[in-house]
Amino acid sequence: MTAQLxxxxxxxxxTLLWSTSWVLIKFGLQGIPPLTFAGLRYFIAFxxxxxxxxxxxxxxxxRLGGRDWLWLGVYGFVFYAVTQGAQFLGLxxxxxxxxxxxxxFSAPLVALLAIPFIRELPSGIQWLGIGVFLxxxxxxxxxxxxxxxxxxxxxxxxxxxxxxxxxxxxxxxLNHRTHANALTVTAVSMGIGSTALLAAGLAxxxxxxxxxxxxxxxxxxxxxxxxxxxxxxxxxxxxxxxxQSSMINNSMLVQIxxxxxxxxxxxPGPKEWLGMGVALAGVAxxxxxxxxxxxxxxx
Numbered sequence: 001m002t003a004q005l006x007x008x009x010x011x012x013x014x015t016l017l018w019s020t021s022w023v024l025i026k027f028g029l030q031g032i033p034p035l036t037f038a039g040l041r042y043f044i045a046f047x048x049x050x051x052x053x054x055x056x057x058x059x060x061x062x063r064l065g066g067r068d069w070l071w072l073g074v075y076g077f078v079f080y081a082v083t084q085g086a087q088f089l090g091l092x093x094x095x096x097x098x099x100x101x102x103x104x105f106s107a108p109l110v111a112l113l114a115i116p117f118i119r120e121l122p123s124g125i126q127w128l129g130i131g132v133f134l135x136x137x138x139x140x141x142x143x144x145x146x147x148x149x150x151x152x153x154x155x156x157x158x159x160x161x162x163x164x165x166x167x168x169x170x171x172x173x174l175n176h177r178t179h180a181n182a183l184t185v186t187a188v189s190m191g192i193g194s195t196a197l198l199a200a201g202l203a204x205x206x207x208x209x210x211x212x213x214x215x216x217x218x219x220x221x222x223x224x225x226x227x228x229x230x231x232x233x234x235x236x237x238x239x240x241x242x243x244q245s246s247m248i249n250n251s252m253l254v255q256i257x258x259x260x261x262x263x264x265x266x267x268p269g270p271k272e273w274l275g276m277g278v279a280l281a282g283v284a285x286x287x288x289x290x291x292x293x294x295x296x297x298x299x
Contacts, residue, residue: 007239008287010232011248017229019255021221022100023263025091028217033205034088039198040218042080045226046194049187052227063180064188072188075174079167080193085200086160093153096260100253102157104137109165110246118173122243126286133247133282140253140268140275168246175237182235190230247286254279 028037064072090099107130114120122130175185208214237245254276261267268276 007236011236014229014233015252017225019252021225022256029092032208034092036201036205038084038088039201041221042194043198044222046191048223048227073192075170076189076193078163081196083163085197086156090156104250106161106165107246107250110168111243113169114242117169120241129282129285133279136275136279140272169242171237172242175234186231186234247283251283
């Protein structure tokens with residue numbers, strides 16, 4: 001199995017875990033304020049990662065220079081404090097299907113940002129794949145191509161799209177340039193971003209009453225869907241381009257729809273299944289045939 005195929009399969013596993021998070025977040029938001037919920041999830045995940053790194057002696061902090069710390073801090077703030085905070089808030093303000101639709105606009109934006117900032121030019125077949133994917137999104141949601149929702153929710157979704165796109169490009173650059181391993185990159189950036197996110201939740205929202213079910217939800221999201229999944233994701237970013245990663249991430253549109261069908265009783269019709277099939281074809285085009293390894297970003 002090639003390194004490219006291995007990374008693609010690992011990234012798909014991560015998106016499956018992240019897709020299940022949407023269901024768990026929807027349940028959790030019934031009793032936990034969004035910023036506090038997100039802050040607890042990512043701060044506990046950071047503590048788990050830090051403990052594992054220390055016990056396994058897998059830290060590489062000494063290899064980080066001042067410039068690395070600066071960019072890890074910026075990346076952590078954008079990817080965790082802004083992106084994940086906006087995701088939790090957006091899922092509270094908008095229906096999951098509307099929010100999922102809006103997030104798919106990150107795919108072409110990532111491709112465009114990657115050209116000037118990290119010098120990754122998508123191939124012709126990758127541009128075709130992006131177009132096919134967006135066509136699938138259009139088929140799935142037609143005729144409601146312009147989502148309805150409160151202005152605040154749409155604004156939060158727009159912030160999420162911009163932050164997600166910026167984080168995808170920064171994550172690709174950091175994981176290719178930084179001397180530290182994926183575990184260190186994840187732990188440091190998550191520690192910085194989750195601290196800011198939890199502080200915002202504690203300052204702006206009342207502390208919730210948390211029972212055993214709420215804590216179990218938070219701990220599962222923190223340890224499995226965050227600490228493990230984000231470390232594996234950062235590992236795949238050493239192999240996959242920003243455009244590839246963004247498109248694999250956007251395959252969550254299909255995964256979330258299937259999970260909603262299985263667990264929430266939302267049954268897609270023939271048009272929706274067709275749209276999901278076209279969207280998956282677009283993801284396949286972006287990632288096939290496997291790319292020839294390229295030099296490190298920035299070289």
